[in-house]
Amino acid sequence: MQLTGNFPKGFKYLPGYFSHEEQRELVETLRYLVKESPLFTPVMPRTGKPFSVRMTNLGELGWVSDRNGYRYQSEHPETGQAWPTIPEVLNDLWSRVGECEAVPETCLVNYYASTAKMGLHQDRDEKTFEAPVVSVSLGDTAVFRLGGVKRGGPTQSLKLNSGDVVVLGREARLCYHGIDRILGGSSSLLKDGGRLNLTLRRVSAF
Ligand code: SIN
Ligand code: FE2
Numbered sequence: 001m002q003l004t005g006n007f008p009k010g011f012k013y014l015p016g017y018f019s020h021e022e023q024r025e026l027v028e029t030l031r032y033l034v035k036e037s038p039l040f041t042p043v044m045p046r047t048g049k050p051f052s053v054r055m056t057n058l059g060e061l062g063w064v065s066d067r068n069g070y071r072y073q074s075e076h077p078e079t080g081q082a083w084p085t086i087p088e089v090l091n092d093l094w095s096r097v098g099e100c101e102a103v104p105e106t107c108l109v110n111y112y113a114s115t116a117k118m119g120l121h122q123d124r125d126e127k128t129f130e131a132p133v134v135s136v137s138l139g140d141t142a143v144f145r146l147g148g149v150k151r152g153g154p155t156q157s158l159k160l161n162s163g164d165v166v167v168l169g170r171e172a173r174l175c176y177h178g179i180d181r182i183l184g185g186s187s188s189l190l191k192d193g194g195r196l197n198l199t200l201r202r203v204s205a206f
Helices: 020-036 090-097
Strands: 011-014 054-059 062-065 071-073 106-112 118-121 133-139 141-146 156-159 165-170 175-184 195-201
Touching: 011 133, 020 090, 020 106, 020 133, 020 195, 054 062, 054 195, 090 165, 090 195, 106 156
Parallel strands: none
Antiparallel strands: 011 165, 054 106, 062 071, 106 195, 118 175, 133 165, 133 195, 141 156, 141 175
């Protein structure tokens, strides 16, 4: 059991939001979309060091990182094509849990092999922080680290299992967060193992 009472205001943890069957359908949909818009390996601004996660995007805009910096753009950096549309099931999730009148403009799809991780960071490349970040975990369990809005403050760790949803909204919108590690082999949802994380966001002001 994890303690679930002590989260920052505006942070929502919705364990098991998606049933196993819904997760399988979502993975099928994503498999199809990722064929159209393949996973790419982003690199760090300036240094060009590759990320350990691979990513792609859905929606009008997609988050990319390369030697020139982090930004949102409307085309896939390798194919030059527009990103595929966000599936209805994810728009529905946003309207149910997001407490936001505006629609999401992007869904970042991160794929973590069992050795991948993501350092503690804030999501702050958007033009508005009025809308939440809504995140879905699929596949292997991740050890998620959650801090406060200030760098260097106390953090807590939380296991995110397949089907769990997390919302960073309002006062928690700019909380630091990251992935310490993936528990390889903890789920059989993805046929090659690993974890998919989907993060729905609004980029423009509304
Ligand atoms: C992210 O911060 O972009 C991903 C978080 C996660 O994988 O749960
Ligand atoms: Fe993030």
